[in-house]
Amino acid sequence: MSKKDPLTREQVRDINAWWRAANYLSACQLYLLDNPLLREPLRPEHLKRSIVGHWGTCPGQNFIYTHLNRAIVKYDLDMIYISGPGHGGNAIVAQDYLDGSYSEIYPNISQDTEGMKKLFKQFSFPGGIPSTASPETPGSINDGGELGYSLAHAFGAVMDNPDLIAACVVGDGEAETGPLATSWHSNKFLNPITDGAVLPILHLNGFKISNPSVFSRLTREETEMFFKGCGWEPRFVEGDDPEQMHQKMAAAMDWAIREIQRIQEYARSSGSVERPRWPMIVFRSPKGWTGPAEVDGKPSEGCWRSHQIPIPVWDGKPGRVEELETWLRSYHPEELFDQQGALIPRLQELAPKGDRRMGANPHANGGLLLRDLRTPDFREYGVAVPQPGAVEAQDTQVLGGYVRDLIKRNLKSRNFRVFGPDVTSSNQLSAMLQATGRRWTDQPEEEMNNHLDQDGRVMDAMLSEHMCQGWLEGYLLTGRHGFFTCYEAFTRIVDSMVAQHAKWLKVCRQLPWRQKIASLNYVLSSNVWQQDHNGYTHQDPGFLDHVANKKADVVRLYLPPDANCLLSCFDHCIKSRNYINVIVASKHPRPQWLTMDQAVKHCTQGIGIWQWASNDRGVEPDVIMACCGDTPTLETLAAVTILHHYLPQLKIRVVNVVDLMKLQPHTEHPHGLTDEDYDAIFTKDKPIIFAFHGYPTLVHELTYRRHNKNLHVRGYKEEGTITTPFDMRVQNDIDRFDLVIDTVMRLPQLGNSAAYLIQEMKDKLIEHHQYITTYGQDMPEIRNWAWNEGKGIYLD
Structure with a gap:
């Protein structure tokens, strides 16, 4: 241990013990029904008959989470944790359980032997919890059921949250998805004065389900060049020796936090929003780290074989239970938990306290922070209709005036943004640019500036439906409001994203501790019926079919026939909670049918x-x-x-x-x-x-x-x-x-x-x-x- 090492020997001992405890809890959630602390020899009746879950990502995530806890305590950070790897929910549950946030929400999962037994049984078990960082998991805003959206959610979470850091772990398999690959460019839209910071941690453990990952096969130089080209400053933490890795990670974490604070302090004191080079960490560790080195003479740790269940206890081969017991006892639970099954006091002191715990951070239960929008009276923006069809108007253009003033009324509270893939003008919503600009921290020459604004509320400068929706979801999940505007046909690009959000909302409605969030609202124009210069490629109204198939208590579909009806529908949707609202509207000149009073009555019914x-x-x-x-x-x-x-x-x-x-x-x-x-x-x-x-x-x-x-x-x-x-x-x-x-x-x-x-x-x-x-x-x-x-x- 060097004098330059950031951790003392005692700190390494305690941090490593916490990590062992988290790994033990993660592994036991896969296998155990009983005998939670191995106080007696492990027997077949102590095991689940069907072993379902994933191990490979858990040790690495536990390692990262443990060091984030240390940084939170050291720097008094307001931080949330976003788990990008597909299946590692048992790791996040283990961390929540260790710091007490899990038992506070679920008192029956108490911090004792009986509670630990229930904790293990419920995982991937009928009537229990899923294997991902699902809505049931305290502190989660990203269910890893579908890969690719963790980093976009992280950036959405820190927008207008100047004191928040979103630590986002990106799995190396996830890093190969299109949305995630695009997400690295989100740093171009972060304002260090008014927004928080995202700390990406790319977790390179080498393998996906059964294939190597692309990033893990790149050289260190190639990886560094890639991220520097995207505007990041990467710091590498690599190895497999726990003591050395703790020192390396502590040093890298300290560097990253100080860099974030330095960037923000400079921007906020100087007023300069010039795009900085934000820090990130590339963490390379063995897949299934600390698990069985070999199973049946074949590599497991550091191999794709550790992705799910390292030891197949019910495959009929003798000695499996003993093999599992040897692995679980290698974490020495008797050193980590007392006779009642609680974490020993010395380790309890390592955890952040109160809301500083990532499992208890209110930003990860955004409804706790949600405040109503200050909305204008939509009736004042209506089109005068003396007789049905007597006048023409462009429906979305009329809506643009309402949104403009909605933005103005909420500029000070900073809790409303508009998201969309460069379609604000095309969808005839340009009036809102009178109140704010398009967010872009790099400013072009004056003659090229088309409403670009370093503090703009319109997030439409990224031509990626995935990215805009991911930002919006992160923004909503952390307690703010917004809507997504897009061409109707290309909303199909986010079909699976809206499906995942619908599932999230459906589950949240069943959890009394999950507070309601603002609805995910879509305003879709450039619709199927007028594509005279785009043609067949731009014709697809199937998003309605897709959304209509989702849970009925979550989805709402509106097709207003004129501008007054559009205003009424939009005003209703933007004030609603816990829904997915889809509005399909016209942007072309159309006859107007109803007076405002008639439209309100019609839309209400x-x-x-x-x-x-x-x-x-x-x-x-x-x-x-x-x-x-x-x-x-x-x-x-x-x-x-x-x-x-x-x-x-x-x-x-x-x-x-x-x-x-x-x-x-x-x-x-x-x-x-x-x-x-x-x-x-x-x-x-x-x-x-x-x-x-x-x-x-x-x-x-x-x-x-x-x-x-x-x-x-x-x-x-x-x-x-x-x-x-x-x-x-x-x-x-x-x-x-x-x-x-x-x-x-x-x-x-x-x-x-x-x-x-x-x-x-x-x-x-x-x-x-x-x-x-x-x-x-x-x-x-x-x-x-x-x-x-x-x-x-x-x-x-």
Whole structure:
């Protein structure tokens, strides 16, 4: 031991003892049902019959966590721990148990022999807890069930948290995923004055499930060059001798914390936001460190074989139980825990206290810190609509004005940001840039500066849906508000991320100690129905289908038909808690249908008969013309004007759906209509011609239990290219002419009297095709159509 070593011999002894205790608890969670402290010889009846879990990452994570604890105590740090490796939940649970934070939340898992027995049994056991750092794990904001998002979550967590450090352990397998590989560039968007710091720790243990990892096969020089090229200053901690590794890690940790403090102190005293080179640690240790060196004569420690269960105790080979006992006793639990099963007092003193414990840090239970937004009155931003369809507006452009003032009202509290992959202007939300800029710490020449701001609240300078969503999730999970804006089609890129967040929320709703967080809100525009310069690649409304399949008490789907409805929906969503809200809105000039008062009532109910567009008052309707989405609403109303003109005797009920989940029975979704309410709107047997924004099958899935089976849905059916807006509707049979044909074909009482109308509609479709291929734009009667009290501009 050198005089330059940061730790004394006694400190190494105690830190190593804590690490041994954590490793022991991690290993025992895999195997044991009873005999938690090995006070008697290990027997088969003490073991779980089905051994499920992972060992390989646990010793390394325990090593890191132990040294982070030391740094927290030494520097009085406000720090959270983010576990990136896929399966190492037993390590984080072990650490929470050792510092007492686990037993505070789960008193039945007490810090004694009986509590330890329950701790071991519950892991990867029916009725227990998963093998990942799941919502059940105190201190976790990142479930490792899907790899790639830990570092993005870390950066989101420290935004507007100037005193917080997010220590993020990145597994070397995780480091190969696309989202994680992109996440290294998040340091370009961190403001050292107003934000906290992320301390990435790349954990190189050499292997994934059964393959070597890419980073572990790079030379040290290549690894250093990679991270320096990404703007980091890496410090390497490598080896397998515990005493030396403790000294190396302590030195590296001290260096990293001092560098973070130096960077922040300089920025905050000088006012300079010039991008620094943040510290990070590259930690190389054997996979399955301290586990069995060999099993059946084959390497285990330092090999892919230690990834899951090092000793397969139930494979029928003799001596397995004894082999396991030898391994577990190598940690000497009798030296670490007293007769009652509690951690010995000398080791208890090593842990941070109170909220400084990473398992008890309130930032990792963000609802504890969540404060309501200061919101303007959305009604003040509404569009004046003297008559339905009398004026045009761009819905998202109107919303932009509301968001602008929402940002202004919350600038001081610093608890609201907007996230999206460089689509703010394209999605017509530029008004909010009047209140703030786009976050970018490196400033370009003045003539190139398009609202770039070193303290901007708009996080749209990264062209990565994964990254923007990961930042937002970390921001929400630590107690703030925001929303994600994106092109509708490319929200599919984060399908799996929204699935993971939905699972997180579902579990959190069952945990009374997990406080509610602000909802994950999406505003999707540039939608499927108008992609005249992008074409087929930008056409996919399937995000709605994906989200609709998630747990009903978590997801909400809104398709406002105009700007006033969009304002009402957005205001509701931004104030909500513990939901995933998806809003699909138009950014193009569109007729406006409802006054603000009408829009509020309509959105509150989520579905309704538009009486001003219907003519069935007091009588049974002949047909229900239903619509959901801005473009389907427009085409439905245009079809209604044609039917009113040619078949005035036809009784038509127009129904508009804003809240898509209203279609599902109330027994399946909290927003769903009762059968009685559904039948009152849609009748039990009249034909329903439903024009829908997305894939028709989704409406069928939501309504298949309803009484009225006479449902005919028109929607997107994977047809489209670079073409005119109206031709997109024609190609997918959702246009007004096809809707008219479909309607009269479903009404046998019309007999042959509608034959001429059908022929005229078919002629119109031919005329439309000839016109667009000649002039490259839609026919004047399409472009200039207006509702005009139901008479419409419909035909020459």
